[in-house]
Amino acid sequence: MKGIQMIIRKFRLQRGWSQEQLAELSGLSVRTVQRIERGHKPSLESLKSLAAVLETSVENLQPEQVMDSESKLTQEEQVAIEQVQAIKGFYSHLISYALVISILFAINLITNPSYIWAIWPAMGWGIGIVNHGLGAFEVLNFFGPKWEKRQIQKRLGRKL
Structure with missing residues (x-):
């Protein structure tokens, strides 16, 4: 951005x-x-x-x-803003998940309480939520900025 x-x-x-x-x-x-x-x-x-x-x-x-340094964003500020936006996106995704899955469980229990089918979308979407959280909080960042920098340097034929 x-x-x-x-x-x-x-x-x-x-x-x-x-x-x-x-x-x-x-x-x-x-x-x-x-x-x-x-x-x-x-x-x-x-x-x-x-x-x-x-x-x-x-x-x-x-x-x-823009000419004055007060209004220019440093690389550090841009990275921080992007990280905060990623975390905000994760929380938004988590809230959507909680609401939709709650509704699915309610529908499931009202229509057919003998078979809990809502567990399947909860588990599938839950995997996506976990993956999103790991990326947003940079817990597992296999393809993060450091990896990108190494790949660019490699393709440009520069030493790492």
Whole structure:
């Protein structure tokens, strides 16, 4: 993820604000702030509102014109943001799993309590949940950034 959404998110997080707080202070809707942080292109008016609240210029919010180091994201910050997004994705997936599997068990117990068929989707999807969690929390990261770097170096014929 690159561009304006990362810049705005960085400014917001530096101030310790939630998306709701940024929306309230800037006069934008929460949905607009969420869309911008997901990569949707903001209007000039939205940019002006955000720039005023974030105490910067519109130019500093536009990635192709970012010049000052305050608004640039370091590699470390990008990695941290991506890790947090992966963990957030895992928790969202886990909540979906819990809700859907609960509904399946309820349907199963109402329609045919003598055979518990809901265990099969619970186990199948559960394997996916475990895999997602291991990746999000970097417990097993066989194909992570270090592996990618080694593979790139290898293909470029550079020593490791």
